[in-house]
Amino acid sequence: MKKVSARCLEFVSIAAAVISVPSAALAQETTKFSGGDTAWIMTATALVLFMTLPGLALFYGGLVRSRNFLSVLMHCLVICCATSVVWLAVGYTLAFSDGGTVNQFIGGFDKSFLFGVGLDTLNGTIPEIVFFMFQMTFAIITPALIVGAYPERITFLGMLLFSVFWLLLVYVPVTHWIWGGGWLADMGIMDFAGGLVVHLTAGISALVIAVMVGSRRGFPREVNPPHSPGMVMIGASMLWVGWFGFNGGSALGANSGAGMAIVVTHISAAVASLTWMVIEWVKHGKPSLIGFVTGTIAGLATITPASGFVGPMGGIILGVAGGLICYCMVNVIKHRFQIDDSLDVFAVHGISGLTGTILVTFLALPTFGGLGLAKGITASHQFWVQFAGAAVTAAWAIIASVLIIWVVRLITPMRVSEEDETEGLDITSHGERGYNL
Amino acid sequence: MKKVSARCLEFVSIAAAVISVPSAALAQETTKFSGGDTAWIMTATALVLFMTLPGLALFYGGLVRSRNFLSVLMHCLVICCATSVVWLAVGYTLAFSDGGTVNQFIGGFDKSFLFGVGLDTLNGTIPEIVFFMFQMTFAIITPALIVGAYPERITFLGMLLFSVFWLLLVYVPVTHWIWGGGWLADMGIMDFAGGLVVHLTAGISALVIAVMVGSRRGFPREVNPPHSPGMVMIGASMLWVGWFGFNGGSALGANSGAGMAIVVTHISAAVASLTWMVIEWVKHGKPSLIGFVTGTIAGLATITPASGFVGPMGGIILGVAGGLICYCMVNVIKHRFQIDDSLDVFAVHGISGLTGTILVTFLALPTFGGLGLAKGITASHQFWVQFAGAAVTAAWAIIASVLIIWVVRLITPMRVSEEDETEGLDITSHGERGYNL
Amino acid sequence: MKKVSARCLEFVSIAAAVISVPSAALAQETTKFSGGDTAWIMTATALVLFMTLPGLALFYGGLVRSRNFLSVLMHCLVICCATSVVWLAVGYTLAFSDGGTVNQFIGGFDKSFLFGVGLDTLNGTIPEIVFFMFQMTFAIITPALIVGAYPERITFLGMLLFSVFWLLLVYVPVTHWIWGGGWLADMGIMDFAGGLVVHLTAGISALVIAVMVGSRRGFPREVNPPHSPGMVMIGASMLWVGWFGFNGGSALGANSGAGMAIVVTHISAAVASLTWMVIEWVKHGKPSLIGFVTGTIAGLATITPASGFVGPMGGIILGVAGGLICYCMVNVIKHRFQIDDSLDVFAVHGISGLTGTILVTFLALPTFGGLGLAKGITASHQFWVQFAGAAVTAAWAIIASVLIIWVVRLITPMRVSEEDETEGLDITSHGERGYNL
Amino acid sequence: MKLIMAVIKPSKLDDVRSSLSPLGVTGMTVSEVKGFGRQGGHTEIYRGAEYAINFVPKIKIEVAVADDVAENVVLAIQESANTGKIGDGKIFVFDISEAIRIRTGETDTDAL
Amino acid sequence: MKLIMAVIKPSKLDDVRSSLSPLGVTGMTVSEVKGFGRQGGHTEIYRGAEYAINFVPKIKIEVAVADDVAENVVLAIQESANTGKIGDGKIFVFDISEAIRIRTGETDTDAL
Amino acid sequence: MKLIMAVIKPSKLDDVRSSLSPLGVTGMTVSEVKGFGRQGGHTEIYRGAEYAINFVPKIKIEVAVADDVAENVVLAIQESANTGKIGDGKIFVFDISEAIRIRTGETDTDAL
Ligand SMILES: Nc1ncnc2c1ncn2[C@@H]1O[C@H](COP(=O)(O)OP(=O)(O)O)[C@@H](O)[C@H]1O
Ligand SMILES: Nc1ncnc2c1ncn2[C@@H]1O[C@H](COP(=O)(O)OP(=O)(O)O)[C@@H](O)[C@H]1O
């Protein structure tokens, strides 16, 4: 059990080590079933699924042209369904069960299809079945984040194959390393809710696939503006609310740790949004809605790895950092490097995940109102661990993504014809039109 | 109390009978108040209301032409409000209180307007007031499902009267039979979250009203495509997330039973969606968004009666079955029989409810990873009970619906004029237009 | 602690004083951490944030013309972010900490940036950090309600400054008076979830700013109809569901009090919607969607101050009263007084808050199925307290709003140029267009 | 050649289209327009207030035809779009001085 | 008869409409169009990048009138749609060779 | 002056626009239309049922030009909008009897 809930236990031990009076929430024994914790994690599960369906789908769908709107929704939907089945079959067990001799790198097959996970098996204070389901929603949203890299031009089959392979080759092993008791967990890496596991992996792979699939026709000069900024805002709002489940649920219980995670998440989102707004206001004379909510997502993603370790001050600092750095990176990637990571997955999610992962080292220190590092660990040591974790994760994501795309291309082309691209994927890939008003 | 929470208790007894080590969740005494259980059921209540408003409203609203969009939203809204009042006044008490000598068929009037239900009255581990509210959300969504049968042509008053009478004559008695301690509960029927109570009753009555009100002008050749597939997807996503509350909440507690219900619900939805997608891909060369999410709903409805009794394997099998059978039935009803059940309520909900109700007999067996049947019950006996329950429920829904429509027609016409139908109900019934861009 | 959770404690004491057998929920000691209560309040927090983002934003956004749609979304977003930061910095501590000698009027600065609020600090049965976050969502939505008063013509900066000052000068002190242990709490005022704190303050100030900023060009004759009634309905639905967290969460625990609050909230919403529908049907021959959901909001706002004190009968009566009175007031304000409180914030929220605050005096009596007044308090005394509270709150809101607007005008104009107004704020203030279909 | 432009009720589009096929009309271009005229709009009610909506949604059809069939096409449209109620719309006929099919470069009546 | 087609700024539609009533113009047909011209669009910013939007939303008005009032109608439109700023738009006049009211079959100026 | 009206494929709008600049065409008016023609629409599938969508989305361009450049403009459009596939669309040319620039009151070719 120790390994399966590394995230939670680590948090508990860190907190317990640093704060002399354990909080009410943490005082309760962690090996007994708790109805309150179970209620909260089931709620958080619903919130995180809601982030993908329809949250992320609308956020991305509003950013593309109307003729590719439905195809983006389809991407999110099919990724949700396919990864769910794969997660049940082999994903969860490889990520969260004991891998025996190779456990440093990957789990085993014991819990394939949840065999052997009875109704009375607990993970901490909640049924393992609930932990399984909560984790499934993370396995759904992570490959769905990459949808923002390749819209308006990818083949449906290519996208589907890439996502399934990516789950198995990138998401599952990295999850095992960090949350499943693998080598990075052993090194004491801090990644509360997925700065590396979710955002860096997705962001890096987004960059790879954007480069390998190529830019949209007309990029970067003649790309059309988002077809529905209002829809982008609806999606961002759903992501924001859902993120309470994402970060708050990662405490794996209904306790003050979850409460603090929600507070810092919210503060970081608010501050990053305002940061982005101010930059645009100063630079362009007008704050835009799309910019504002992009700041929101940057703030949410930046706090993610740190959300269980920092205090309100940490939330503010991460919000400013996230908003500022991501704003710059969007321009660097799109205009300096001219990479058509169309909806800025790397510049927003990848960079945020990285920023939060690095900065948590310092912001977790009591000086900044954080909960402190694990007993006996110095900031410089922790920094090294965080850095190494990020570097290896990024390297692995690059290598695996390149390999996957090579393999997928042997099976099917990954890019639609020029004609289909011009006409739009809604009609050409799905036979439907987005708006029949 | 035993009778009021038949659904929950039955599940407990079945589980307890079959699994030798009672799960952590079930070990707690069921007669003591639980804050965790209460938190979860209040959350589930919000989720199920969210399914109707705006979930189902958008799902249906996106499928009609833009000139009838608002009228569909109005149908869902007014049904929600009217049934809520009726449920408080007489619905709940007739469904869930003791009916004395006629208790096999209907409850009594003791709890009309919640008289006598104090703040300290419990139902299992949760306040009865919370149980009442959770059940109210079921009483709202069930008649709202039928909205899909008659859009674009029904009169607003006719629709309203039909819905209220239907709640009283169909929903309330069937609920009492199955969940309120009536004759089907006594026979040991298995219907965890409403395969018969919700989906079969709504589906059958949808078919009746579609036939009796008649087809839309131009059906089946000249019917227009859905005006907003994206909105259909948003609605479906909300239904999906809300269904966690629908099925997971039907465990009436925050326990591993609820967790498993959520897992199998999710898996069935995912598998049914993929099933529908594959069929369309093979048959038409393109998988459509509308088809995909129709599969989602089929999968969700199919697992509903079984969600507390089966394991992940059962979820997969029910997903395949639901997707496959509903796909075929849509065509049979619409094209073979030429019945304009416009948004396929019978073919999707009715058939799903039936499929799940029948298949649960087998999939609940430990062979398929299920939690087993009640002690001493053979599969063939259970099959007979399930079959009889479905048959009687269907027959009752047909008879009562025909009667209701006759009566409503004495009061008001149920169909708008040809001219109003052509111009659209938004302007003619409500004086508004859907889009003023 | 007594003062900080006045709302909850008051409720407990009232209930305990009146009902001889304390309810299961209330029997548990209030000074011990409860996982179930914490789970519920975190859920309620998510629900209330969801009310603003995207609920209220869509409700308001659908009511304006399409060329000002994005600007309304921006208003809601920036208010959310700015008030969150201010709440963390000084709002919460001034509202909910002990103000020492001036505690009757305002709190102190002890809890600025949550200094001194540890993970183990409780408020009742939940971590104070969770209470803080729950209250933050109230501090977000209240100034956001005022957005409905000034859309389509206000400057972005003027709106932002007004909202921040308003939070500090109106919302924070009134909250302290009523929920934070100030003079109105001492007088025993009953305001369960914000009839005065939220709805009356917002409504009154909406009227002030509408008058001072002036009407939209062409008001009242040539104002265009709502650009998207469907979006208004989506927003209203989200508000409805979220209100379960708003009122249910104000019980500060997962107990039967929360359950009853949800039931009466739902019933009031349903009844008020039907009331508005019937009036329109009779007066104009057609019930409209916009009217229907306006009734919904009226019902929800009217029950808010009463939701923890009344029974189902009270819910019904408040629903009828809310629907009826608000319907009339919309016409009085818009057509008699010709005040362009554009989306009827005063007529719907202000009047509802007032109606509920006054009527709770009587509907809380056991005669009407209520939970009774505090021990030894007569209805006439309570009426006087309610009346005085409402009057002083309204007076304060007027004075402070006028002052704030004067100050803001020294810094920046509050109204855009005629040309910008004609062209729409989306392009002129934010450089974006709502729909690029 | 003539360009026949007709403003009709939206619900009549299908009828008009079918009435033209027998006349050998193989193509037309259709747009959504707002009509102001005698028909005079309707009233919409929002929160108890009545708003006069002055325009009525209409469909504009443009068909280019050879001179000799123009009269028949006008007649066919007039009959098929007719409901006898106010707001049925108008037909206007214009001279086309030149027509080209983009794909082939064909001109005049060959282009239609 | 003449068909007067004017491309104007959207905010000027109401003014134009009222300026025509006194001239006895009882109907017109309006559509939403995109204009390209000297006015030259604007810039929209998405995530820090500026997109040049080349077109400007405009309203196209089509009014059929008898020959004798045509000149007055043109003048009325020109005055009422004028803001003096770039992008005010154009008026084009065409000859109508035939006009029919669908409801009654009336032709020529009776049809207007 | 001539009014050149072209119905083209939506994806060709940008090409057409750039092909006209060298000819001194400074403005044009564009609208979204539905085209019925030989191209014949497509099929959409909803829940297993196929719906025939008869119309194809098209773009209608209207450009007013002086008589002497009309021929070149027509040619430029024909070339730039050409894909060689069915559905490329048509160009129709009309006579304009009068043109006015609203802002300045200029008339004839000065107004363009
Ligand atoms: N003078 C006109 N010029 C252009 N379009 C017109 C004119 N008069 C009417 N129309 C169009 O014809 C439509 C129908 O006209 P209306 O006067 O309402 O009824 P009817 O055609 O039956 O007399 C109007 O909505 C408008 O679109
Ligand atoms: N040659 C043209 N043919 C057709 N429409 C034109 C032409 N030139 C301009 N327009 C229309 O007139 C509108 C205004 O023209 P523009 O050159 O921007 O300003 P102005 O009319 O003040 O000179 C354009 O947006 C376009 O819709």
Ligand SMILES: Nc1ncnc2c1ncn2[C@@H]1O[C@H](COP(=O)(O)OP(=O)(O)O)[C@@H](O)[C@H]1O
């Ligand atoms: N007779 C016509 N009158 C007006 N528009 C037409 C006519 N014929 C075709 N069109 C327009 O031209 C478009 C292309 O025509 P179509 O017959 O499909 O292909 P092609 O131009 O290659 O022959 C149609 O979609 C329609 O908008």
